[in-house]
Amino acid sequence: MIARQTPVHRSRSASSFVDIYRTPSVCPYQLQFNANDKTPKYKQIVQSIITDIERGVLKKNDQLPSISELSVEYYLARDTVEKAYRELRERGYITSVQGKGYYVQSNNTTKLKILLIFNKLSSYKKIIYYSFLQALGDRATVDLQIHHYSARNFEEIIDKNLGKYNYYVVMPHFATDLDKADYRKVLDRIPSDELVLLDKDIPEMVNQLSVYQNFDKDIFGALEEANDLLAKYNRLVLIFPSEGNYPVEIARGFRSFCAVYDKEFAVKENAVDERLESGTAYVVVEETNLAEIVKKVRQSSFLLGREIGIISFNETTLKELLGITVVTTDFETMGRTTAALLLDKKQIKVKNPFYMIRRASL
Structure with a gap:
């Protein structure tokens, strides 16, 4: 039989999830029942045993509790347990040995x-x-x-x-x-x-x-490695939408870099109202804002990569084709x-x- 730990009984109320450890001498197996579940009880037994076989809790040739043990421990009719075991046997998950009991047959572990x-x-x-x-x-x-x-x-x-x-x-x-x-x-x-x-x-x-x-250290390190390219820009702008649920550590790392390297900086929600200024490099998290900055540069007299810089988050084929510098995780x-x-x-x-x-x- 399968060894189990010392009994820890919890409430059997209709609102609780039955999850009880029993003594090995009584019924050395743990079933899971939801008292409020409309699923028939025999189906819950079937699913509990199949789940434990698939998870490796039950292994091939492990002995299962007898019909009487499960009936007594969970206050179930013998017919309910017999019906569950019959279905498990028909589906190939368990087998029965006359005079000995029921054993796991499936080897899905x-x-x-x-x-x-x-x-x-x-x-x-x-x-x-x-x-x-x-x-x-x-x-x-x-x-x-x-x-x-x-x-x-x-x-x-x-x-x-x-x-x-x-x-x-x-x-x-x-x-x-x-x-x-x-x-x-x-x-x-x-x-x-x-x-x-x-x-x-x-x-x-x-x-x-x-x-x-490590979002803050990652962005700080990536910007630091590109310091030679960023030298021609005296102002950095992070376009960082607050509604995007992006890690706040990104903005923290960006601010730290600007402070350490004495860069004027700003953190903005979006690029829609942004007025381009020569000597500004943009770090853009979302692709919609990337498209907006690229459009504004193309409509202006500024040269991309000289007077206006762009760094985008995360690599795509389109960014590669457009020649957009990216910072990205692998x-x-x-x-x-x-x-x-x-x-x-x-x-x-x-x-x-x-x-x-x-x-x-x-």
Whole structure:
């Protein structure tokens, strides 16, 4: 039988989620029931056992509790448990041995189950997603969900999926006006050896895998490396929309660079009302504002790369064709690195590469 820990009984009220550890002598297996779930009880038994087989909690040849044990422990009719076991046997997940009991037959534990939770979908997120899948190969199945910067959405995702996956790979980008406690308490519910932080690290959280960008140091370092090109510009402007939920560390790193290198600077919401001035270089986060600055330069007498400079965030083929200088993280490497470390069961923090691609716009 499968060893379990000392009993810790919790409320069986209709509003609670039944999640009880029992003594091995009574019923050495843990089922999950939701008393408010309209799903038939036998179906909940079926799903609980299948989930544990897929997660590797139950392995081939593990013995399951008897029909009597489950009936007594969960106050279920014997017919309910018999119906669940019959379905599991018919679907090939378990087998029965006369006089001995029921055993796990399916060997689905070779594939990891991973839930990937992004803050949003974008072309850059797709690069991470596909490189992550490619690096995992056939060793894992991956489901994707989006929390849209909402701690409440994130909590609902975890409520529905906690305990169903081997790993939870989370981009912890949330609305900038949100109290950190709102999402930290949800992250803290995920076991540290199952949690992977992607793109953004949370320094105070330890003992879990993290592949991240260091936004303030990244932008500071990239601008510093281009100091020779920036020497001809006495003013820098960061176009940084507050409604975009972009990491505030970007603006912090930008301001630090300007202070250290004695540059006049400004941080603005958008480029619509911007009046171009010779000797100004723009650092642009969103592509709509990039297009606006490029249009204004083309309508003016200023020369791009001499009197007006442009640096855009994140590489695209169009920016390459237009000759736009970019600062970018290596999204492909982020996906590959995360997959490789996850497969190796590493619990370390790794900074993802960030660099500048110099082109004629600077």
